[in-house]
Amino acid sequence: MFVPLDALSENQQPVVRVDQMTVVRRRVVLRNISFAVPMGSVTGLLGPSGSGKTTLIRTIVGLQARASGTVEVLGLPAGSASLRREVGYVSQAPSVYPDVTVRENLRYFASVLGLRGEPRAQAVRRVLSDVDLTALAGTVVGRLSGGERSRVSLAVAFLGTPRLLVLDEPTVGLDPVLRRDLWALFGRQARHGTTVLVSSHVMDEADRCDRLLLLREGRLLAAGDRGELLARTGTVRAEDAFLRLVEAPHSLEAG
Amino acid sequence: MTVPAGREARTVFATARRVLGQLAHDLGTVALILALPCVLLILLRWVFHGVPGSFARAGPQLFGVFPLIVMYLVASVATLRERVNGTLDRLLCLPMRRLDLLLGYVVAFGVLAVAQAGIATGLAVGVLGMRVAGPVWLLLLAAALDALLGLALGLLTSAFARTEFQAVQYLPAVILPQFLLCGLFVPPEAMDGTLRLLADTMPMTYAVQATSRIATEPGITSALLADLAAVTAFLLACLILGAFTLRRRTP
Numbered sequence: 121m122f123v124p125l126d127a128l129s130e131n132q133q134p135v136v137r138v139d140q141m142t143v144v145r146r147r148v149v150l151r152n153i154s155f156a157v158p159m160g161s162v163t164g165l166l167g168p169s170g171s172g173k174t175t176l177i178r179t180i181v182g183l184q185a186r187a188s189g190t191v192e193v194l195g196l197p198a199g200s201a202s203l204r205r206e207v208g209y210v211s212q213a214p215s216v217y218p219d220v221t222v223r224e225n226l227r228y229f230a231s232v233l234g235l236r237g238e239p240r241a242q243a244v245r246r247v248l249s250d251v252d253l254t255a256l257a258g259t260v261v262g263r264l265s266g267g268e269r270s271r272v273s274l275a276v277a278f279l280g281t282p283r284l285l286v287l288d289e290p291t292v293g294l295d296p297v298l299r300r301d302l303w304a305l306f307g308r309q310a311r312h313g314t315t316v317l318v319s320s321h322v323m324d325e326a327d328r329c330d331r332l333l334l335l336r337e338g339r340l341l342a343a344g345d346r347g348e349l350l351a352r353t354g355t356v357r358a359e360d361a362f363l364r365l366v367e368a369p370h371s372l373e374a375g
Numbered sequence: 376m377t378v379p380a381g382r383e384a385r386t387v388f389a390t391a392r393r394v395l396g397q398l399a400h401d402l403g404t405v406a407l408i409l410a411l412p413c414v415l416l417i418l419l420r421w422v423f424h425g426v427p428g429s430f431a432r433a434g435p436q437l438f439g440v441f442p443l444i445v446m447y448l449v450a451s452v453a454t455l456r457e458r459v460n461g462t463l464d465r466l467l468c469l470p471m472r473r474l475d476l477l478l479g480y481v482v483a484f485g486v487l488a489v490a491q492a493g494i495a496t497g498l499a500v501g502v503l504g505m506r507v508a509g510p511v512w513l514l515l516l517a518a519a520l521d522a523l524l525g526l527a528l529g530l531l532t533s534a535f536a537r538t539e540f541q542a543v544q545y546l547p548a549v550i551l552p553q554f555l556l557c558g559l560f561v562p563p564e565a566m567d568g569t570l571r572l573l574a575d576t577m578p579m580t581y582a583v584q585a586t587s588r589i590a591t592e593p594g595i596t597s598a599l600l601a602d603l604a605a606v607t608a609f610l611l612a613c614l615i616l617g618a619f620t621l622r623r624r625t626p
Contacts, residue, residue, distance in 0.1 A: 181468055182468075183464060183467075183468070201470075204468060204469055204470045204471075205470050207468070209465070209468050211461050211464060211465070213460075213461045214461070215460060215461030215462050215464060215465040216460070216462065217393070217397060217460065217462060218460070219397045219400050219401060220393065220396045220397055220400055224393065224396050228389055228390075228392075228393040228396075229465075229469070231385065231386065231389030232386055232389060232390075232466065232469050232470070232471050233469060233470065234382060234385075234470065236385065260400060276465070
């Protein structure tokens with residue numbers, strides 16, 4: 121049923137390599153997952169709610185115990201201490217302090233990343249402008265709307281210079297204009313060499329990604345280049361490709 | 376890979392600054408932390424009004440109890456919030472040592488503990504007429520250590536709590552047995568062997584013994600130093616254990 125669309129060339133080391141990974145938490149949440157994420161791409165992890173996206177993401181950032189198989193990030197086992205500077209992670213719930221201001225939050229996380237003085241001030245200004253929150257920098261996070269809070273959380277991940285950004289549904293509930301701007305920002309990050317892995321349950325967002333991982337009921341339906349996936353399934357939109365893979369998987373296995 | 380030692384210290388102070396920033400936005404909590412032991416001491420003085428000698432005995436003992444309980448609650452709720460917010464997961468994914476996070480809390484709440492101890496000591500000695508045979512600064516130090524012990528106990532036990540309900544349930548489970556055995560009701564010397572042994576394993580026993588000694592014994596005795604050392608040892612043990620129990624991975 122799984123359709124591997126392309127194999128990475130031998131000499132290119134993937135940023136994320138998952139091989140025959142299974143997660144069992146009372147039931148099987150992820151079953152025999154294998155894929156690779158190449159450097160400098162925007163990879164979309166698409167699937168309906170409950171398909172295992174968050175568990176897969178937590179496995180990649182090393183927060184999920186009981187994952188069998190191989191999960192490697194930058195050639196190291198996921199969750200290795202030396203990866204903490206290299207991997208930026210944004211969970212689905214805004215993980216910031218609600219009782220201090222946006223700027224105080226960013227200053228704190230920047231300090232934890234080892235920044236201080238002018239570089240820290242610069243990083244804070246840069247990420248505030250990245251997520252369009254400069255005007256609200258002095259506002260206590262608890263008084264912001266849900267969308268604004270998740271942007272603060274997103275901004276924290278941009279503070280350092282991670283080589284891999286792992287974002288769990290960062291665009292849920294956002295204004296379409298802002299959503300477009302954020303996807304443009306992810307694209308810019310990727311062009312500057314940061315690999316971006318974004319999850320979403322909105323299939324339309326797949327069309328903004330270079331590569332796709334399609335997940336359904338804990339199984340990976342497809343992994344690879346978006347254009348190739350569309351060509352292989354004879355569709356023009358990721359949503360149709362997803363349906364085709366679910367409904368007629370066997371017709372695609374040959375070739 | 377070696378990391379310069381200054382980095383850890385900066386992380387500790389950045390965390391302390393952030394915690395104090397959170398408190399600055401929540402002055403109601405600060406007022407409660409500072410005022411609560413005072414209100415309890417006033418109430419105690421009033422309760423013992425017609426019973427001569429009772430406040431002189433129980434006052435210093437409860438000096439070893441109130442700051443501990445107040446700080447214990449604050450700490451367990453603060454850590455639980457960190458966990459529920461998702462900020463704990465986030466911090467554990469950043470280049471930060473778990474112990475440095477806890478030490479950040481200790482520095483921030485340490486500032487508050489010293490202020491709390493100062494106000495409570497001033498009130499008890501200056502206004503309520505609690506007699507202290509030893510140096511007053513030592514009582515202040517004991518009260519501050521006691522508050523920090525409460526903080527460390529709170530940080531440790533909240534690592535086991537999954538919900539707010541559980542965190543609140545840990546108060547009677549962790550604090551009340553210590554309260555019963557700390558010597559307030561029956562001095563440890565008068566307890567039977569097993570009970571005495573149990574009392575000796577509980578940190579509050581040493582905190583209460585220390586404040587009692589400061590009130591009754593002039594000068595600094597070796598027994599007092601032993602009690603203060605025991606309180607400090609429990610404090611450090613709770614912190615180190617707390618750092619180990621901050622779990623990074625979820626099942």
